[in-house]
């Protein structure tokens with residue numbers, strides 16, 4: 001194995017964004033591109049120390065199909081880097097240190113330059129091109145990496161006068177335009193206050209990891225206005241539920257904001273009547289997910305036939321038209337911005353779902369179900385910490401749910417009573433997805449979606465019990 005790949009093989013499994021945890025990586029270099037140093041934004045002395053700024057495209061054959069990762073690196077001469085540098089990837093030779101690109105100013109500044117000014121980085125059979133979405137703002141900004149449990153890597157650029165910018169580097173690459181760039185960009189261009197302003201994005205082309213003779217195009221990064229010092233709705237809701245604070249008006253406004261975004265998406269992108277074939281495809285996806293969940297979460301098996309009955313009931317009734325939606329809507333995807341209200345983030349869809357499915361028109365009610373599940377998670381996570389508070393937090397979740405639905409119905413003009421069985425099926429499907437997600441990522445929380453499955457089944461047999 002070449003020495004760069006050897007360094008990456010040791011380093012990648014320790015990264016939060018490395019997807020196939022628990023398996024040994026089988027890495028293969030697919031391509032790379034080199035960036036020109038960002039010139040005016042970088043000091044001459046720093047540029048002297050940088051040997052190259054490069055993004056590697058690395059396929060991992062530990063899973064089938066292979067996962068393709070985007071790995072930006074900065075190569076520096078060994079004497080210039082501290083011995084205990086926490087962002088060292090490795091030393092392909094004794095004089096050269098590869099650093100994790102997002103943590104190095106040299107990469108951060110070329111990234112900002114590409115999304116705000118445009119330009120192209122070239123490599124063997126591959127390239128990356130920046131597409132600014134707004135007029136370029138030359139003011140200097142410093143950069144930092146957002147910390148947290150993230151599947152991608154985001155850098156924040158801030159300066160005393162300049163609009164703060166957040167740039168998300170997609171770690172896993174897929175063919176096609178990322179739905180977050182497409183949907184959030186269109187909503188921002190259409191004047192929606194419920195998404196951050198668009199700044200720009202990076203698209204590229206590279207050899208397909210499955211067939212290196214063919215070339216694919218796809219999204220590499222996106223940048224938007226960063227809203228500093230705000231809390232996400234998960235934190236706001238958790239604090240409100242823990243302290244017993246009234247969340248009804250906030251939940252109702254969240255319902256209105258959600259409906260406003262759905263109405264705007266229905267105007268900006270084509271809507272489709274839901275054909276029998278599309279209903280069959282949704283039903284097949286429910287069943288596929290259920291069978292994965294039954295394999296990975298054995299505690300679900302006693303409810304198998306009840307879950308299937310929930311799906312069957314929804315399939316007997318008429319369905320609304322399909323449209324573009326958020327796709328992975330939960331409280332962590334929404335920010336509370338003083339003076340502006342709720343702002344929605346991350347229209348990428350569910351990370352456990354294939355990208356080509358995530359860009360299809362879907363049921364707007366899927367987002368409604370996602371948010372309802374999130375209110376249940378607030379109660380569920382607090383209940384795990386303080387079982388003695390269970391009654392109060394369940395009551396909080398019930399009122400949040402009612403207020404959210406009231407706001408959504410009023411602003412979307414959807415009569416939710418006519419689609420109640422479909423909404424229940426979508427909540428069930430989301431709880432099944434979450435059971436898989438939790439068992440893989442946060443096993444201690446698996447009982448939250450399992451409790452929801454039980455309650456949803458109980459609610460179908462006696463509707464007034466639903467909380």
Ligand SMILES: Nc1ncnc2c1ncn2[C@@H]1O[C@H](COP(=O)(O)OP(=O)(O)O)[C@@H](O)[C@H]1O
Nearest residue numbers: 146150151152166196224225226227232345346
């Ligand atoms: N425009 C923004 N303004 C402020 N915070 C943001 C913005 N975009 C994302 N964030 C925050 O950055 C973090 C990661 O964003 P997210 O889109 O969820 O990334 P990932 O795809 O890695 O999960 C979240 O905590 C989110 O609240």
Ligand SMILES: O=P(O)(O)O[C@H]1O[C@H](CO)[C@@H](O[C@H]2O[C@H](CO)[C@@H](O)[C@H](O)[C@H]2O)[C@H](O)[C@H]1O
Nearest residue numbers: 151328330331332350351370373374377434437
């Ligand atoms: O990483 P993403 O934000 O794209 O979403 C994934 O992770 C979420 C967890 O952070 C997960 O959401 C689940 O947990 C939330 C609380 O942490 C809860 O509010 C959501 O309702 C629940 O689904 C999401 O499902 C997953 O796709």
